[in-house]
Amino acid sequence: MKRIYNDLNLASRNSFGVSETAxxxxxFDCAEELKAIFGSERPQKWxxxxxxxxxxxxxxxxxxxxxxxxxxxTILSDDGVDVxxxxxxxxxxxxxVEWSVEQGLxxxxxxxxxxxxxxxxxxxxxxxxxxxxxxxxxxxxYFDTRSLEVVRLTNEECRFGYRESIFKxxxxxxxxxxxxxxxxxxxxxxxxxxxxxxxxVEARGGATLRNIREAICAIRxxxxxxxxxxxxxxxxxxxxxxxxxxxERLLERYPDAPNYPVTSDEGRxxxxxxxxxxxAGLKGWRDGCVGVHDRQALVLVNxxxxxxxxxxxxxxxxxxxxxxxxxxxxxxxxxxx
Ligand code: EPU
Numbered sequence: 411m412k413r414i415y416n417d418l419n420l421a422s423r424n425s426f427g428v429s430e431t432a433x434x435x436x437x438f439d440c441a442e443e444l445k446a447i448f449g450s451e452r453p454q455k456w457x458x459x460x461x462x463x464x465x466x467x468x469x470x471x472x473x474x475x476x477x478x479x480x481x482x483x484t485i486l487s488d489d490g491v492d493v494x495x496x497x498x499x500x501x502x503x504x505x506x507v508e509w510s511v512e513q514g515l516x517x518x519x520x521x522x523x524x525x526x527x528x529x530x531x532x533x534x535x536x537x538x539x540x541x542x543x544x545x546x547x548x549x550x551x552y553f554d555t556r557s558l559e560v561v562r563l564t565n566e567e568c569r570f571g572y573r574e575s576i577f578k579x580x581x582x583x584x585x586x587x588x589x590x591x592x593x594x595x596x597x598x599x600x601x602x603x604x605x606x607x608x609x610x611v612e613a614r615g616g617a618t619l620r621n622i623r624e625a626i627c628a629i630r631x632x633x634x635x636x637x638x639x640x641x642x643x644x645x646x647x648x649x650x651x652x653x654x655x656x657x658e659r660l661l662e663r664y665p666d667a668p669n670y671p672v673t674s675d676e677g678r679x680x681x682x683x684x685x686x687x688x689x690a691g692l693k694g695w696r697d698g699c700v701g702v703h704d705r706q707a708l709v710l711v712n713x714x715x716x717x718x719x720x721x722x723x724x725x726x727x728x729x730x731x732x733x734x735x736x737x738x739x740x741x742x743x744x745x746x747x
Contacts, residue, residue, distance in 0.1 A: 413437040413479075420471070423462045425525060427641035428718045430467035434474040435459075441560050441588055444476075444553045452555075457747065458586050460499070460527030464534065464643055465745045468718030476586060478529050483509065491596050494548065498589045499529025503536070511619045515594035517546040519619050520601055522626040525637060525644065529587040533577040534743065535570045539626055540604035544570035549591040552577075555584055572672075572680070573648050573743055605629070633706045641712030642703065646725060647683040647740040654679055660736060664689065683732070683740045684708035690731045700724045722746060 414436050421429040434453075438444055447453070455473030459465060478499035483506070486494040493515055497506055503526040507518050520541035530536075531543040532550045547570075550563050569576045577585055600617035602608040610625035611617055635642050651672055657679050660667045668682040687693065687707035694704035699716040701724070703709035710721055710728075729740050 412439065412443045418475075420459075420462070420467055420475070423459060423475075423477075424465055424467055425461075425463045425637035425641065425643050426466055426712050426716070426718070426721060427637070427714075428467055428712065428716060428721070430470060430718060432471040432473070432475045435477065436474060437477045437479045439478075439480045441553050444555075444586060445558050447476075448553075448555050449558055458529070460530035461502070461525060463525040463637070464530065464743070465747060466643060466718050466721055467747050468722055469747075471747060478527070478586075478588070480588070481528075486591065493594050493596070494591055495594065496589055496591045497528045499527060499587050501528040503528055503531055507623065510594055511623045513594075514596055514619065516597065516599050516619060517592065517594040518543075519622045520604075520607075520626055522623045523630045528590050532568060532570070532575055532587065532590055534573045535575050537573070539607055539629075540601050542570070542572075544568070544575075546592040546594060547590055548593045550577075550587060551589045551591075552581070552585040552587045555586065560588065561585075571674070572651070634709060635703055635705075635711055640703075641714075641716070642709050643744045645683075645708040645743050646710040646721075647687075647708055647729070648743045649680045649683050650686075650738055650740050651675075651678050651680050652738060653677065656738065657681065660738075681738060686732045686736055686738060686740065687728055690728075690735045692728055692731060695728075697724055697727075702728060718746070 416434055417431055418435045419429060419431050421427055453474040457475055459475045459477050480498040481501040482498045484496045486496050504523055506528055507522050510518055520539040524536050526536055532547055536543045548565055550568055552561055554561050602611055606629055610629055611621050614621040614625055654677055657669050668685050670680040672678045672680055684707045692702045693707040695702040699713045700720045701711055703711050710724055732738060732740050
């Protein structure tokens with residue numbers, strides 16, 4: 411059932427922990443409620459806030475925040491090998507990963523411990539340790555605020571890319587995600603190629619689902635700050651995709667610069683923004699109540715009491731230093747409002 415709050419402080423609803431207020435916050439359950447909202451007094455300005463792990467509020471939000479709270483999980487099909495599950499937008503992402511591991515279902519274990527709601531996962535195609543949400547998502551169901559209809563998009567129609575999807579492009583400001591369908595499998599398919607994953611999995615006795623989940627959780631917690639302890643939104647910047655000539659120039663000066671191929675475009679490659687920030691001398695940099703995390707330079711943190719503007723200023727300073735040092739532009743992954 412719908413709940414409405416007026417002039418609500420958002421500090422506990424964003425992982426940066428910044429204290430800004432929204433004029434209206436509506437927690438909704440289903441498409442019918444959205445139809446009633448958009449069919450009558452259509453909000454002029456609105457934004458969907460899931461678990462608030464990728465949004466930075468920098469001022470009073472003079473509009474309506476919509477948060478899905480529906481969190482049912484339903485198995486749609488099970489042929490003994492593959493299982494298709496429908497999960498509503500308000501379900502916790504890591505709760506879904508834990509459930510899949512308990513059930514012996516492969517496909518999303520490398521995405522363990524990512525702070526997110528299920529509804530937010532397809533928007534930026536969350537990814538980590540060689541896996542992305544798009545590898546398992548088959549359908550995304552959304553409410554279209556123009557037609558007031560529920561629409562289903564297939565994986566291809568979602569146009570997923572690195573931290574990209576149609577929901578950040580044409581459907582931005584149009585779609586409100588209601589549910590996601592994922593195909594998981596009982597056939598083991600360990601994906602251990604990224605960084606230290608294989609070492610950590612072997613240390614736990616081999617590639618079982620549970621060991622992989624535990625290994626990933628351990629790697630993440632050794633590098634990434636817990637937002638409940640230190641406000642942050644995971645990676646603040648995206649890893650930049652650059653022309654190969656830029657990489658070649660970088661490698662002349664820094665032969666160890668990490669870089670990854672971009673499968674869809676052989677002329678370009680991806681650099682590690684965390685490495686660039688680190689090499690620009692900013693890992694652990696602190697400016698008052700904000701700073702660059704001392705174990706993963708891609709993460710900006712709120713040491714307590716920061717305003718969104720403080721984080722934005724730090725981000726601008728970091729991006730400028732990376733530009734001055736390497737001539738590479740880095741841009742935020744986080745939505746700044
Ligand atoms: N590196 C440094 N210094 C740093 C950080 C990284 O030298 O301070 C180097 C690492 O040694 C490594 C390379 O940069 O050679 C890449 O680092 P890492 O493997 O930690 O991954 P990342 O590119 O920094 C991305 C995702 C993370 C995800 C990890 C693991 C983005 C924007 N970030 O980070 O996602 O957990 O890979 O797959 O793509 C998130 O989006 O919030 C997030 C945490």
